Amino acid sequence: MSRIEATLFALKAQGRKALIPYVMAGFPYADVTPELMHGMVAAGADIIELGVPFSDPSADGPVIQKAGEKALSLGIGTSQVLAMVKAFRATDHHTPVVLMGYANPVERYDLLHGKDAFIRDAAAAGVDGVLVVDYPPEECGDFAATLREHGMDLIFLLAPTSTDERMAQVNRVASGYVYYVSLKGVTGAGTLDTAAVEAMLPRIRQHVSLPVGVGFGIRDAQTARAIGRVADAVVIGSRIIQLIEDQPRAGVADTAAAFLRDIRAALDA
Numbered sequence: 001m002s003r004i005e006a007t008l009f010a011l012k013a014q015g016r017k018a019l020i021p022y023v024m025a026g027f028p029y030a031d032v033t034p035e036l037m038h039g040m041v042a043a044g045a046d047i048i049e050l051g052v053p054f055s056d057p058s059a060d061g062p063v064i065q066k067a068g069e070k071a072l073s074l075g076i077g078t079s080q081v082l083a084m085v086k087a088f089r090a091t092d093h094h095t096p097v098v099l100m101g102y103a104n105p106v107e108r109y110d111l112l113h114g115k116d117a118f119i120r121d122a123a124a125a126g127v128d129g130v131l132v133v134d135y136p137p138e139e140c141g142d143f144a145a146t147l148r149e150h151g152m153d154l155i156f157l158l159a160p161t162s163t164d165e166r167m168a169q170v171n172r173v174a175s176g177y178v179y180y181v182s183l184k185g186v187t188g189a190g191t192l193d194t195a196a197v198e199a200m201l202p203r204i205r206q207h208v209s210l211p212v213g214v215g216f217g218i219r220d221a222q223t224a225r226a227i228g229r230v231a232d233a234v235v236i237g238s239r240i241i242q243l244i245e246d247q248p249r250a251g252v253a254d255t256a257a258a259f260l261r262d263i264r265a266a267l268d269a
Contacts, residue, residue: 026076044264
């Protein structure tokens with residue numbers, strides 16, 4: 001059982017929902033990320049999604065795009081992100097970490113360091129899962145199998161437009177959890193239609209046997225609680241980025257933690 005599976009299994013046994021914050025690695029300061037990760041765990045985060053900066057992030061809205069651009073300008077690439085996970089792992093051996101990004105940085109890393117180097121080095125750093133936005137499930141069998149050999153899960157996005165066939169394809173190769181993008185379009189856009197999410201989840205569960213996390217559009221305790229009633233996990237990204245982007249370095253972790261404590265309390269209420 002992977003660390004992600006064990007975490008979600010334990011939460012389900014307790015009747016609790018997973019809180020999964022997303023932050024961009026190296027944002028808003030190049031060296032703040034491990035400290036920010038620890039702060040989020042202390043505030044009740046169960047799994048952390050860490051964005052890998054990329055210059056052409058097609059699925060990301062303006063908030064996360066801007067954060068990625070800032071991280072890139074600070075010299076953050078895949079090697080630096082893996083070093084951040086390793087630093088976090090020095091004192092946290094149980095909180096799962098998922099890298100979320102695009103195919104290009106993964107493939108470039110392998111070109112520079114050798115075949116399957118990304119998977120090898122991610123596992124060595126303490127990464128638990130990988131979500132590659134632009135890897136279609138039908139082309140991912142080998143990648144998913146190699147990840148699993150190294151104790152890592154391959155996580156996929158599902159959208160309101162996902163067909164039954166696509167969900168079945170995802171179920172064949174995914175592990176850990178699936179991430180339902182509750183709004184059409186890009187991250188951080190629009191308002192959340194909780195009724196539409198409630199209607200979609202039974203359809204997803206007909207085809208997908210994994211826990212379902214829901215994200216994109218969750219901005220406060222109220223929307224988190226509404227989603228937590230029907231989903232297995234709540235994913236929050238753009239709102240955290242907005243809250244920390246203008247903070248002095250010393251205030252970054254505390255600001256994110258204060259926000260997440262409210263979300264955690266709402267999910268547990």
